[in-house]
Amino acid sequence: MRVMAVVLYGLFYLLALTTSFCFGANVTYDHRALVIDGRRRVLVSGSIHYPRSTPDMWPDLIQKSKDGGLDVIETYVFWNLHEPLRGKYDFEGRKDLVKFVKLVKEAGLLLHLRIGPYVCAEWNYGGFPLWLHFIPGIKFRTDNEPFKAEMKRFTAKIVDMMKQENLYASQGGPIILSQIENEYGNIDSAYGDGAKKYINWAATMATSLDTGVPWVMCQQKDAPNPIIDTCNGFYCDQYTPNSNSKPKMWTENWSGWFSAFGDPLPYRPTEDVAFAVARFYQLGGTFQNYYMYHGGTNFGRSSGGPFITTTYDYDAPIDEYGLLRQPKWGHLKDVHKAIKLCEEAIVATDPKTTSLGSNLEATVYKTESGKCAAFLANVGTQSDATVKFNGNSYNLPAWSVSILPDCKNVVLNTAKINSMSTVAKFVRQSSEDGAKETDAFSGWSWIYEPVGISSNNAITKPGLLEQINTTADQSDYLWYSLSFEMKGDEPFLKDGAKTVLHVDSLGHALQVFINGKVAGSGNGRNSNSKVSLDVPISLVPGKNKIDLLSSTVGLQNYGAFFDLKGAGVTGPVQLKGLQNGSTADLSSQLWTYQIGLKGEELGLSTGSSSLWVSQPALPKNQPLVWYKTTFDAPSGSSPVALDFTGLGKGEAWVNGQSIGRYWPTNIATSNGCTNSCNYRGSYSSNKCLKNCGKPTQLLYHVPRSWLQPSGNVLVLFEEAGGDPTRLSFATREVQSICSRVSESHPIPVEMWTADEETRKRAGPTLSLACPHSDQVISKINFASFGTPRGTCGSFSHGRCSSKRALSIIEKACIGSKSCSLRVSANTFGDPCAGTAKTLAVEASCA
Numbered sequence: 001m002r003v004m005a006v007v008l009y010g011l012f013y014l015l016a017l018t019t020s021f022c023f024g025a026n027v028t029y030d031h032r033a034l035v036i037d038g039r040r041r042v043l044v045s046g047s048i049h050y051p052r053s054t055p056d057m058w059p060d061l062i063q064k065s066k067d068g069g070l071d072v073i074e075t076y077v078f079w080n081l082h083e084p085l086r087g088k089y090d091f092e093g094r095k096d097l098v099k100f101v102k103l104v105k106e107a108g109l110l111l112h113l114r115i116g117p118y119v120c121a122e123w124n125y126g127g128f129p130l131w132l133h134f135i136p137g138i139k140f141r142t143d144n145e146p147f148k149a150e151m152k153r154f155t156a157k158i159v160d161m162m163k164q165e166n167l168y169a170s171q172g173g174p175i176i177l178s179q180i181e182n183e184y185g186n187i188d189s190a191y192g193d194g195a196k197k198y199i200n201w202a203a204t205m206a207t208s209l210d211t212g213v214p215w216v217m218c219q220q221k222d223a224p225n226p227i228i229d230t231c232n233g234f235y236c237d238q239y240t241p242n243s244n245s246k247p248k249m250w251t252e253n254w255s256g257w258f259s260a261f262g263d264p265l266p267y268r269p270t271e272d273v274a275f276a277v278a279r280f281y282q283l284g285g286t287f288q289n290y291y292m293y294h295g296g297t298n299f300g301r302s303s304g305g306p307f308i309t310t311t312y313d314y315d316a317p318i319d320e321y322g323l324l325r326q327p328k329w330g331h332l333k334d335v336h337k338a339i340k341l342c343e344e345a346i347v348a349t350d351p352k353t354t355s356l357g358s359n360l361e362a363t364v365y366k367t368e369s370g371k372c373a374a375f376l377a378n379v380g381t382q383s384d385a386t387v388k389f390n391g392n393s394y395n396l397p398a399w400s401v402s403i404l405p406d407c408k409n410v411v412l413n414t415a416k417i418n419s420m421s422t423v424a425k426f427v428r429q430s431s432e433d434g435a436k437e438t439d440a441f442s443g444w445s446w447i448y449e450p451v452g453i454s455s456n457n458a459i460t461k462p463g464l465l466e467q468i469n470t471t472a473d474q475s476d477y478l479w480y481s482l483s484f485e486m487k488g489d490e491p492f493l494k495d496g497a498k499t500v501l502h503v504d505s506l507g508h509a510l511q512v513f514i515n516g517k518v519a520g521s522g523n524g525r526n527s528n529s530k531v532s533l534d535v536p537i538s539l540v541p542g543k544n545k546i547d548l549l550s551s552t553v554g555l556q557n558y559g560a561f562f563d564l565k566g567a568g569v570t571g572p573v574q575l576k577g578l579q580n581g582s583t584a585d586l587s588s589q590l591w592t593y594q595i596g597l598k599g600e601e602l603g604l605s606t607g608s609s610s611l612w613v614s615q616p617a618l619p620k621n622q623p624l625v626w627y628k629t630t631f632d633a634p635s636g637s638s639p640v641a642l643d644f645t646g647l648g649k650g651e652a653w654v655n656g657q658s659i660g661r662y663w664p665t666n667i668a669t670s671n672g673c674t675n676s677c678n679y680r681g682s683y684s685s686n687k688c689l690k691n692c693g694k695p696t697q698l699l700y701h702v703p704r705s706w707l708q709p710s711g712n713v714l715v716l717f718e719e720a721g722g723d724p725t726r727l728s729f730a731t732r733e734v735q736s737i738c739s740r741v742s743e744s745h746p747i748p749v750e751m752w753t754a755d756e757e758t759r760k761r762a763g764p765t766l767s768l769a770c771p772h773s774d775q776v777i778s779k780i781n782f783a784s785f786g787t788p789r790g791t792c793g794s795f796s797h798g799r800c801s802s803k804r805a806l807s808i809i810e811k812a813c814i815g816s817k818s819c820s821l822r823v824s825a826n827t828f829g830d831p832c833a834g835t836a837k838t839l840a841v842e843a844s845c846a
């Protein structure tokens, strides 16, 4: 027995050794691709930033990425999250980078670790910890010793952590790639001579850390060897790396765009993303990454800006709440499959592109052994075209690419979506007896936040202080307070209501209190953070008090010297007696400052304080109030949102965890939106906007894992004034599923691997599947075979439609988890011979 045990133990040990040594992959690159264990690879990657969701959500997000056809997950590393105080590290909970990387590995995916440590990312201060700014002599992102020492220390710390856990591919881990710096090339000219030295230093520093896998620098034309320079943008097909020995890589394909309070919401049409992806692989690219694949949520005060919203949904293939955004996710999945069918040919050779006419291009990858894959593109924005290629003719819709994995048959056209769509919506929670939604909350209590200085730590200084240098971002808030005497004969008194207080602030938001009462407020926006206010005020003889509450809404994250862009009331602050034209400048007076709020000092966000008042007369629509309540979690397992209708501006905490800044009264500008956005033609971040004239963000994600079934504590700090009893919960649900497939669509991409005969017999097919495994199709809301109009959620019958379509589809789908229907007159009868027909279906699941 003992011998047996020893032998077994020995075997086990050997196995353990071999797994850790032999499974290590060798990652290099050449002019075509990343080379993993000697094999060039076509890779598809997607960004998921671990702190923008919860560890509970990670496995599902990673699985959905894998199911969507990704090979690689990309994430930045967020320095200010991990090292809030110099030398004090935090890798717990949402910050558990190692756990995230391990989950990616467990799912069988690879990882691209973009360490930065400058990351941009619409993240507070671009990812830099604020303490960095206060190191004597420091200058960020240039040839500066104190900066380089800190950057190296953190980068080395992360590399070391990954090595300790054997997470590099060279050690058997999933990390195949790392990034140093981020888009420095976009702004480096502003840094003069230091720029080149810095980038060379960064390259040497990174390489010296010996990760065993390649490093990239994005948007860095002069990235020195062996660093690969990569492209970021809405399109990167025209990109060429700076050396013929480096592969063409796309680190950020923006799947949508970020949003800012006060702006409408950008979205990017699926057909255009698919077009950009196909064009990239057509023209020699072998690695592309969706930024973002899941955008998620800017919890706490993590959003950058200024003014970046709490939601970081990004119109990504997986929405903020973790649901598939369809048809984006599904169509891109099809694109990935189509490209993978071409992988062998793509990696074996260089592409050869020829013109098939104006705006029409054919690219062929043909190997010596006879493998052949082709891409046919129509880059024109106006007209569809028919092209001749290898003796066959192909229809190419405007702004589309057809993929031919055998140089003959089209497996996919980027403008023809076979994937189903979903309409997701927020369903308000109401209690069973139909009572008001707000019954979810069991009574409110409150604490007033004092106006002006209330802390013993206040400081008094002559002149106006810049905010970030004063608060070190310990809080969003800084009080500027001034007391002065008004003698009886002051012109400002005589003018009465005609006296105006003028305040100039660098931003981001400002409230003015005169003698303890709100007198005015204002805020900047993402494009210009400055606030300039002229507030009519009434002063009184004797003592008067001006209290200015200046707040930041996410620190600048982009641009040359972004770290030096200030905030707060830097002046001038003036009293203007309008009637007699006299002005008194208060800017250089003795101002008293308080960093942060009393409530922050008392730790009210946890809810545990003896100061909470609960009397029937809950203060409403008054500024500076802390509110608290308890609630039961909404039933079911769907993702949860809080609807902030009725509130103004502030921050909210659930069971002590900050769900982020809320600002439902910040309304998106009323112009720039389009009802439907034409995907044909170059996309830009303001091409397709929605939500004009509505609150930029009304609903805020409350992760399920932060909730217990009952007795949850919600705390709000309401800055501007609101009515918390109007708050309500909603859950994120898929309302209906639909699809629209025409007779001219390619057959489903999965059919490609079927035998020749089956493929010949196959035709365009419409497929529907319920989003949850425990659901079945319960109702067909719309069905038309003919010339249906509209999009998912608003289909209508066109000039021609088959009478039998509805009943045929009901028979095929109702009661099933999924169903597939051949789009053909053989199935539905021909309602209009000679006309190209389309099948459109909308269904519900239950």
Ligand code: GAL
Residues within 6 Å of the ligand: 119, 120, 121, 122, 182, 183, 232, 252, 257, 258
């Ligand atoms: C890029 C940057 C990303 C992100 C993106 C916009 O310039 O590298 O970090 O900020 O823009 O979402």
